[in-house]
Amino acid sequence: MRSDAQQNRERVLAAARAEFTAHGAGASLNKVAQRAGVGAGTLYRHFPSAQALLVAIIAEDVAALCAHGRGLLGDPDPVRAVHTWLRAVAVHATAMRGLVATESLAGAGSTLADCHDEISAVGAALLDRAGSPDRVDDVLTVVNAIAWASERAPGEPGRLDRLLGLVTRGLRLG
Template sequence: MAPYEPATAGRSLRSDARRNRARILAAAEQVFAAKGPAASTEEIARRAGVGVGTVFRHFPTKEALLQAILGDLAARLAADTESLARDGDPATAFFTFFTSMVERSTSTKTVIDLLAEADIPITLAKPVETLRRTIEDLLEGAQRAGSVRADVRSAEVIALLIGVCQAALYADWAPDLQDRTLAIVFDGLRPSR
C-alpha cells in the first residue's frame, strides 16, 4: 500500500521525491516509535539517508511529519481492517482485529495516539473515519454472528482498545500476560451462555 499522502494543491511528486518522502516517513516512524516526538529531525534525516533540507521540503514542521505518520498508519490500519471485515470469518474477525491492535501498540505508541485522537486534523479525517467505520463493521458482523454481545457499542470497543493498548505498551506485558488479559476482555464482550 502506498503511503498516505494528504491532498496537495493539484501537484504530484516526481518519482525520486516520492521515494524520498516514503523513506522519510519510514525512518520517522521508527525514530518516533523508539524516542517519542522529542526525537530530532536530524536523526530522522540520517536514518532516511537524506539531508535535513529534504525532510523540511516534504514536511515543513515536526507536527506535519507526525501527522503524515499518523495518516499513513491510519490508512494501513483501515486497509488491513477492511480486508479482515471483507474476507474474515465474522465470528472471529473482530477478535483477530482487537488482538492485532494490541500487538501493534506494543511496538509503537502511535497506534494508541491514533485510536484516542479526539481532535483530528483535517488531513487525517478520512483515514481515521475509515478506520472507525471499519471497526463498527467488524463489531456488527461479530454481533450478527453471535460472538459479541448485542449491547456493546463501538465507543466501548475503542475505549477498551485504548486502555488495553496503553497497558500493554507501558507495562511491557509478557506475551502470556497479554494473552490472559485479552481472554478476560473477550469473555466480557461475548454473550452469556
C-alpha cells in the same frame, strides 16, 4: 509524485518512525534527514514541520490498520475476525502511544480525528458482522486500556491475548 520523490518520502517516513520511537518528541529532524539519506531541504519539502511528519506516520499506520480490518470483513469466522483486528488495534495503540503523546500534535486535530473516525468505521463494520450490539467507541477504549496495561507488564507476554479474550467473550459475539 515522481518515483524518486516518492522514494525519498518513504525513506523519510521510515527514518522519522525510528527517530521518534527512539527519542520521542525530542527527535531531531536533522537526524531524520541524515538517517533517510536526504538533505534537510528534501525533508522540509515533504514535511514542513515535525507535526506534519508525525501526522503522516500516524495516518500511514492507520491506513494499514484499516486496510487489514477491511480485509478481515471477508473472513468466514466473524468472531475470529473481530479478535484478530482488536489485537491489531492494541498493537497499533502500543506503537503509537509514544508518538501521539508528544506535545507537538496539539494542532493536528482534524487529521487525527479523521484517523479515529476511520478506525471506528472499520471496527463498527466488524462488530456488526459478528453480531455485537456494543458501541465501537467503548470497545476501542477498552482495547486501548488493555494495550496500556499490557505494556506495564512486559514479563507477561500472554497478557494482551488473555485480556482481549475477556473482551471478545464479554461482547457475546456470534
